[in-house]
Amino acid sequence: xxxxxxxxxxxxxxxxxxxxxxxxxxxxxxxxxxxxxxxxxxxxxxxxxxxxxxxxxxxxxxxxxxxxxxxxxxxxxxxxxxxxxxxxxxxxxxxxxxxxxxxxxxxxxxxxxxxxxxxxxxxxxxxxxxxxxxxxxxxxxxxxxxxxxxxxxxxxxxxxxxxxxxxxxxxxxxxxxxxxxxxxxxxxxxxxxxxxxxxxxxxxxxxxxxxxxxxxxxxxxxxxxxxxxxxxxxxxxxxxxxxxxxxxxxxxxxxxxxxxxxxxxxxxxxxxxxxxxxxxxxxxxxxxxxxxxxxxxxxxxxxxxxxxxxxxxxxxxxxxxxxxxxxxxxxxxxxxxxxxxxxxxxxxxxxxxxxxxxxxxxxxxxxxxxxxxxxxxxxxxxxxxxxxxxxxxxxxxxxxx
Numbered sequence: 001x002x003x004x005x006x007x008x009x010x011x012x013x014x015x016x017x018x019x020x021x022x023x024x025x026x027x028x029x030x031x032x033x034x035x036x037x038x039x040x041x042x043x044x045x046x047x048x049x050x051x052x053x054x055x056x057x058x059x060x061x062x063x064x065x066x067x068x069x070x071x072x073x074x075x076x077x078x079x080x081x082x083x084x085x086x087x088x089x090x091x092x093x094x095x096x097x098x099x100x101x102x103x104x105x106x107x108x109x110x111x112x113x114x115x116x117x118x119x120x121x122x123x124x125x126x127x128x129x130x131x132x133x134x135x136x137x138x139x140x141x142x143x144x145x146x147x148x149x150x151x152x153x154x155x156x157x158x159x160x161x162x163x164x165x166x167x168x169x170x171x172x173x174x175x176x177x178x179x180x181x182x183x184x185x186x187x188x189x190x191x192x193x194x195x196x197x198x199x200x201x202x203x204x205x206x207x208x209x210x211x212x213x214x215x216x217x218x219x220x221x222x223x224x225x226x227x228x229x230x231x232x233x234x235x236x237x238x239x240x241x242x243x244x245x246x247x248x249x250x251x252x253x254x255x256x257x258x259x260x261x262x263x264x265x266x267x268x269x270x271x272x273x274x275x276x277x278x279x280x281x282x283x284x285x286x287x288x289x290x291x292x293x294x295x296x297x298x299x300x301x302x303x304x305x306x307x308x309x310x311x312x313x314x315x316x317x318x319x320x321x322x323x324x325x326x327x328x329x330x331x332x333x334x335x336x337x338x339x340x341x342x343x344x345x346x347x348x349x350x351x352x353x354x355x356x357x358x359x360x361x362x363x364x365x366x367x368x369x370x371x372x373x374x375x376x377x378x379x380x381x382x383x384x385x386x387x388x389x390x391x392x393x394x395x396x397x398x399x400x401x
Contacts, residue, residue, distance in 0.1 A: 011104025
């Protein structure tokens with residue numbers, strides 16, 4: 001076997017490292033390597049020297065192939081500076097200082113740690129979990145402090161450092177995670193935004209959270225806030241479902257089960273229903289006048305939502321608000337109050353092509369990552385893992401283009 005092929009297989013990039021011997025033992029491979037003499041720069045005084053002071057055999061853990069590990073025995077050279085007479089070991093890319101594991105193993109472990117658990121990364125590379133954690137914790141990851149033109153913020157359930165929810169900040173236009181905050185408190189959001197360069201920020205996309213809105217106003221003044229469409233429209237469906245449950249409680253067992261199983265059918269748009277489904281819906285709403293009223297209101301708002309654009313959304317919303325306020329159902333009165341409170345932000349969602357779709361997808365990815373890791377209780381480690389996963393995916397995406 002050619003020696004250069006062996007060094008490539010082991011992930012060794014140092015051109016002056018050669019293979020002395022390679023043999024297979026019962027439980028592992030043994031590779032004996034040595035280095036060629038070359039000019040070295042003294043780390044103490046900066047002078048160059050090629051004088052050798054001595055040698056040392058160093059045991060290094062190599063990568064694992066199939067079911068066997070590779071044990072590397074490296075004959076290193078120790079040089080002496082002719083100027084300051086101090087001794088030092090030669091520098092090698094294949095192994096970092098104070099490490100007993102080849103650098104390619106660490107790189108592989110970090111790649112696996114980005115997309116799976118630390119335990120899986122340790123099993124794949126043949127090292128201990130604690131070693132992988134030490135490597136990961138030492139890794140430096142920085143987030144951008146210059147915020148883009150359009151950002152989105154949303155919470156996710158991280159359960160880290162005693163806080164149930166953490167906050168995600170993303171670049172909507174470039175579809176990138178900017179940073180992860182330790183909680184969703186107003187003070188935390190405000191402090192983070194004030195620590196960043198927010199001169200470019202023009203729009204902020206969010207759900208209907210008063211805390212988020214308050215923090216944005218305090219930190220950024222008066223940016224254009226866009227309410228996410230899903231979050232304000234689900235208020236309507238919740239109001240309909242509240243009426244359905246009230247009617248359901250008053251029905252006999254057979255009709256109650258039928259009503260309970262019809263939730264998705266009542267939520268479905270009338271235009272998307274088949275003839276058979278429309279007949280079932282008509283039979284359901286005829287059971288109680290409250291349910292018919294709630295369904296008609298849901299349909300009116302659904303039609304407004306799907307047929308509105310930047311030119312007719314305002315007039316359509318005013319008509320819907322009049323219908324909501326004239327209703328006899330308290331649930332839809334709450335919807336009217338919510339729509340009035342977020343009136344301008346709701347109108348903005350029809351005028352600008354931005355929503356929380358990307359950030360919700362990111363939150364789902366974070367939840368999957370958390371499940372694979374069986375939870376990450378340390379916030380800094382969780383934050384770093386989320387950002388590191390993004391970096392690795394971007395590199396892999398570019399590599400496969």
